[in-house]
Amino acid sequence: MxxxxxxxxxxxxxxxxxxxxxxxxxxxxxxxxxxxxxxxxxxxxxIVALVRRAGEVGGGSGVGDRLADVDGWHLLGVTLLQAAASSALSLLVAAPIVWLLATVRLRGAAVLRVIVTVPFVLPTVVVGVAFRALLTGPLDFLGVDGGWVAILMAHVFLNVAVVVRVVTAAWLQVDPRTVEAARSLGATPLRAFWDVVVPRIAPAIAAAAALILLFCSTSFGVIVILGNGTARTLETEIYQQAIAEFRIPEAVALSMLQIAVVAGALVVARLVGSRGTVSGVSAAGREGRRPVRGWLWAPVAATLAWLGLWLLLPVASLAVRSVRPDGREWxxxxxxxxxxxxxxxxxxxxxxxxxxxxxxxxxxxxxxxxxxxxxxxxxxxxxxxxxxxxxxxxxxxxxxxxxxxxxxxxxxxxxxxxxxxxxxxxxxxxxxxxxxxxxxxxxxxxxxxxxxxxxxxxxxxxxxxxxxxxxxxxxxxxxxxxxxxxxxxxxxxxxxxxxxxxxxxxxxxxxxxxxxxxxxxxxxxxxxxxxxxxxxxxxxxxxxxxxxxxxxxxxxxxxxxxxxx
The missing domain is CATH 1.10.3720.10 (MetI-like)
Incomplete structure (x- = not known):
């Protein structure tokens, strides 16, 4: 003993x-x-000050009545819907970039990571200005100068980095020898990817989606700049009620609803993220990346063009518009x-x-x-x-x-x-x-x-x-x-x-x-x-x-x- x-x-x-x-x-x-x-x-x-103020809204009206006065429940639905749409679109746009960084050995990969990461850390108000320049400049033919389409595009620009960073790291954890084993047993490349790779990166995909949902449900600068005064969410309405109209009780009620929403999103992100976290990049994953040879140049070039369209074009449009504000004279x-x-x-x-x-x-x-x-x-x-x-x-x-x-x-x-x-x-x-x-x-x-x-x-x-x-x-x-x-x-x-x-x-x-x-x-x-x-x-x-x-x-x-x- x-x-x-x-x-x-x-x-x-x-x-x-x-x-x-x-x-x-x-x-x-x-x-x-x-x-x-x-x-x-x-x-x-x-936060405690907000909670206390919520208990003092009084005036014969409770928090529910205050929310009804400012259409709070409708704003909640709009906030969650645009956040979910932004999350889904970000996953779709980031998918080719994830494939490129996870499976291809490419010179200048560090530069690509910079291009992907910079939008994530840019001030949201700057992102809004960049997309205003893009949609009234090179993409003026679309007839979209703001509104929800512009907001969703800006959210994708901001959050591609989340998907690329989280999912690429998970993909690089997959031992390429397991994919080769599936291929040797007769699986097609698509079937091997679906049966071997997808189950291993699915938690990371869910974690990235949950994080983007959280970020976009609290988006403010992008919606203020691109919303054209008509796009409203819980976030923008809190500012409108508190600062523009000085209706403090209504702003407090909206803040309480926002806290509840974000707390729920944070719990989901935490639960999903705990399954999607990876400890690092495996040596086998790095060595399994293929050099760019032969036919592989075609999808690589297409992916680089896709990356440039989503991540470089808005910044380039902003730079050009800053020296050509009227679209004619420099x-x-x-x-x-x-x-x-x-x-x-x-x-x-x-x-x-x-x-x-x-x-x-x-x-x-x-x-x-x-x-x-x-x-x-x-x-x-x-x-x-x-x-x-x-x-x-x-x-x-x-x-x-x-x-x-x-x-x-x-x-x-x-x-x-x-x-x-x-x-x-x-x-x-x-x-x-x-x-x-x-x-x-x-x-x-x-x-x-x-x-x-x-x-x-x-x-x-x-x-x-x-x-x-x-x-x-x-x-x-x-x-x-x-x-x-x-x-x-x-x-x-x-x-x-x-x-x-x-x-x-x-x-x-x-x-x-x-x-x-x-x-x-x-x-x-x-x-x-x-x-x-x-x-x-x-x-x-x-x-x-x-x-x-x-x-x-x-x-x-x-x-x-x-x-x-």
């Missing part, structure tokens, strides 16, 4: 992370509570107007504030996200799991709903707090923390425990062990996480719209304001500012992908954060 107990004790102590949990100093465990406190203040507090007036201060702060001033705010948000997000990752990989236990859950929740809640909650909270704070320069960066950091954690958790999990033990034996203090071992070995992933946090922060639009003041207007908020104003000059300035944001976002993603900072796994983690965390 003594020997058995000794074996059990030995086995328990050899479990991954068990030794680290036992030797994690108290100070480090306390430090992991910082993310929970950060999320409690910046996420739980505004001019740099839009770019010159970026420095115009006639009617207040210039677009360049907004860009400077956006960059400053995004850098501050990046630092906050990296610190908080890294602590979440340390808590999960070294702290363990229920407290770490609760911290990780709290950290990922903000990405699953509507940014507009969250912004409305901030509006209620800020109105109760003293001016020195409500007007603090850290308010907007903190909100942006909150939304970037899940991405940082999603990248850093698998990176820290791969750090050998023996290196930490060796550093302790040599007399290193706990903080120096963390810096000299964990940070040093995961610095590339940390840089990738910082890059994604910066891009997400500089493009945040929904929550920032509620909080922006004349001296804290970000560039996405200014673009949305310019697009709402009549006049060719405002359109040209908005498109020029959008090109600037596209350039910044593309440069950061290219640095992450092409220069190998963080590698492919990091970018895949960023686009499937909910599953990773």
């Amino acid at each position: 003594a020997g058995r107990r000794q074996e059990v004790t030995s086995a328990q102590s050899s479990e991954p992370g068990a030794r680290d949990r036992r030797r994690t100093p108290v100070a480090l465990r306390l430090a992991t509570l910082i993310p929970a406190l950060f999320v409690a203040v910046l996420f739980v507090w505004p 001019t740099l007036a839009g770019y010159r107007a970026l420095a115009d201060t006639t009617y207040g702060d210039s677009a360049l001033g907004a860009l400077r504030y956006s960059v400053t705010s995004a850098l501050a948000a990046m630092v906050l997000a990296v610190v908080i996200g890294f602590l979440v990752a340390v808590s999960v990989t070294r702290g363990g236990g229920w407290a770490a799991q609760v911290t990780a859950l709290l950290a990922v929740l903000p990405l699953g809640v509507s940014a507009v709903t969250l912004g409305f909650g901030y509006l209620l909270v800020v109105s109760t704070l003293p001016p020195e707090l409500s007007q603090s320069p850290l308010v907007i960066p903190s909100v942006q950091a909150l939304l970037a923390v899940p991405v940082v954690a999603g990248i850093m958790i698998p990176a820290l999990a791969q750090v050998p425990r023996g290196l930490r033990d060796a550093a302790r034996v040599l007399g290193a203090r706990p903080l120096w062990v963390l810096i000299s071992v964990d940070v040093r070995l995961t610095v590339r992933s940390l840089c990738a996480a910082a890059g994604f946090a910066f891009v997400m922060a500089i493009g945040e639009f929904g929550a920032t719209t509620f909080l922006a003041r004349p001296d804290t207007t970000t560039l996405p908020v200014m673009i949305g304001s310019l697009m709402a104003k009549p006049g060719l000059d405002n359109l040209a300035t908005a498109m020029a500012a959008s090109v600037v944001l596209v350039t910044v976002s593309a440069a950061v993603i290219a640095a992450i992908e092409i220069l190998g900072v963080g590698g492919t796994d990091s970018t895949r983690s960023a686009s499937s954060t909910k599953e990773t965390v």
